[in-house]
Amino acid sequence: MAHKIWNWQQKEWPHFTYDEDALKTLELKFSQNTGTVLGAFKHVNENEKEHLIVEILSNEALKTSEIEGEYLDRDSIQSSIKRNLGLKVDKKKIAPAEFGISEMMVDLYKNFNTPLSHQQLFDWHKMLTNGRRDLKDIGTYRTHEDPMQVVSGRLDKPTIHFEAPPSHDMLKEMEQFVLWFNTMHSETEHSVLPIAKAGITHLYFVCIHPFEDGNGRIARALTEKSVAQSVGQPALISLSKTIESNKKTYYNTLENNNKSLDINDWLLYFGQTILDAQNDTLKLIDFLIEKAKFFDRYTTLMNERQIKVVIRLFDSGYEGFKGGLSAENYTKIAKTSASTATRDLKDMVDKKMLIKTGELKSTRYWLNIKY
Numbered sequence: 257m258a259h260k261i262w263n264w265q266q267k268e269w270p271h272f273t274y275d276e277d278a279l280k281t282l283e284l285k286f287s288q289n290t291g292t293v294l295g296a297f298k299h300v301n302e303n304e305k306e307h308l309i310v311e312i313l314s315n316e317a318l319k320t321s322e323i324e325g326e327y328l329d330r331d332s333i334q335s336s337i338k339r340n341l342g343l344k345v346d347k348k349k350i351a352p353a354e355f356g357i358s359e360m361m362v363d364l365y366k367n368f369n370t371p372l373s374h375q376q377l378f379d380w381h382k383m384l385t386n387g388r389r390d391l392k393d394i395g396t397y398r399t400h401e402d403p404m405q406v407v408s409g410r411l412d413k414p415t416i417h418f419e420a421p422p423s424h425d426m427l428k429e430m431e432q433f434v435l436w437f438n439t440m441h442s443e444t445e446h447s448v449l450p451i452a453k454a455g456i457t458h459l460y461f462v463c464i465h466p467f468e469d470g471n472g473r474i475a476r477a478l479t480e481k482s483v484a485q486s487v488g489q490p491a492l493i494s495l496s497k498t499i500e501s502n503k504k505t506y507y508n509t510l511e512n513n514n515k516s517l518d519i520n521d522w523l524l525y526f527g528q529t530i531l532d533a534q535n536d537t538l539k540l541i542d543f544l545i546e547k548a549k550f551f552d553r554y555t556t557l558m559n560e561r562q563i564k565v566v567i568r569l570f571d572s573g574y575e576g577f578k579g580g581l582s583a584e585n586y587t588k589i590a591k592t593s594a595s596t597a598t599r600d601l602k603d604m605v606d607k608k609m610l611i612k613t614g615e616l617k618s619t620r621y622w623l624n625i626k627y
């Protein structure tokens with residue numbers, strides 16, 4: 257490469273700079289949100305807490321894979337997360353990709369507090385590449401001779417978005433990175449605030465790009481480790497879900513921040529992403545609290561069909577049952593006749609469990625909770 261284009265070729269690498277004042281509002285909001293999440297958690301009973309952890313870890317496993325265009329099976333991931341957490345033993349056979357990502361999420365959750373080590377990164381890489389046969393270096397940093405590039409577009413005419421340092425620098429770079437991460441997250445280090453720590457962690461890691469594959473997923477896991485160490489609890493934020501919902505901005509912002517060591521734009525984008533991810537968790541917690549209240553109040557007033565349908569509605573999450581529940585949906589879920597469905601639904605509206613909107617064929621029913 258003729259010109260020194262990339263950040264790692266700059267003299268000051270890896271000393272990133274940013275404007276602390278510009279991040280102040282985000283850092284403050286982060287610390288307020290952290291308090292709110294911890295407070296809300298106290299209102300969730302043990303059963304619901306378990307549900308929440310499984311829900312968030314499963315979503316994150318799914319979404320971090322989706323960012324890379326890999327669509328995994330939700331049920332297998334949930335099962336595998338439960339098994340890895342020691343909550344469930346069943347004989348369901350789980351495919352290698354689903355098993356691997358679940359194992360990594362649970363390891364991240366359980367061992368959030370241990371200092372980062374090369375071994376932990378190698379283990380994650382092994383988990384992520386579980387079952388793959390197309391890679392040379394698994395569970396170790398890359399060694400291939402050809403340049404490590406992030407590319408898109410046609411194979412014969414690719415657009416190069418980034419080129420990472422050569423493979424022979426990996427040991428030196430990663431030694432430095434691991435040392436930086438652990439120093440930055442030691443108890444006595446207060447000069448850098450949590451959002452900045454997490455944001456630098458992500459960008460710094462993907463710019464080294466130390467593995468043959470899986471660098472994005474490991475970078476997002478490391479970000480969650482950083483947040484967890486800053487707050488002293490597993491992060492449980494919907495980071496990958498939030499990134500995935502606006503993937504283009506994620507890639508564009510990375511691309512605009514991989515040349516200079518001044519990464520202010522990146523930290524502003526990523527800080528807001530972390531806040532959105534925290535807010536998503538808060539909504540989930542509120543939703544679970546509402547769910548528990550709903551069942552406390554109404555379980556004895558419902559027949560078996562009604563309970564089955566209500567469970568199905570809650571399973572759709574706080575975003576709700578797509579388009580609302582119709583009488584036809586009800587007959588299908590409860591496996592009942594149209595006339596029974598009409599009677600059950602009217603009863604639930606009368607008891608204020610459901611809210612009815614629309615008329616005739618466009619009549620829809622919604623759970624009567626605060627959403």
Ligand SMILES: Nc1ncnc2c1ncn2[C@@H]1O[C@H](COP(=O)(O)OP(=O)(O)OP(=O)(O)O)[C@@H](O)[C@H]1O
Nearest residue numbers: 324406417418462469470471472473507510511514
């Ligand atoms: N222009 C860029 N500069 C620096 N990093 C980038 C850029 N564009 C994308 N990235 C990062 O590189 C990651 C992709 O790297 P890599 O392919 O090794 O990861 P990932 O986890 O692979 O998944 P998969 O192997 O399934 O593609 C993205 O998720 C993103 O974090």
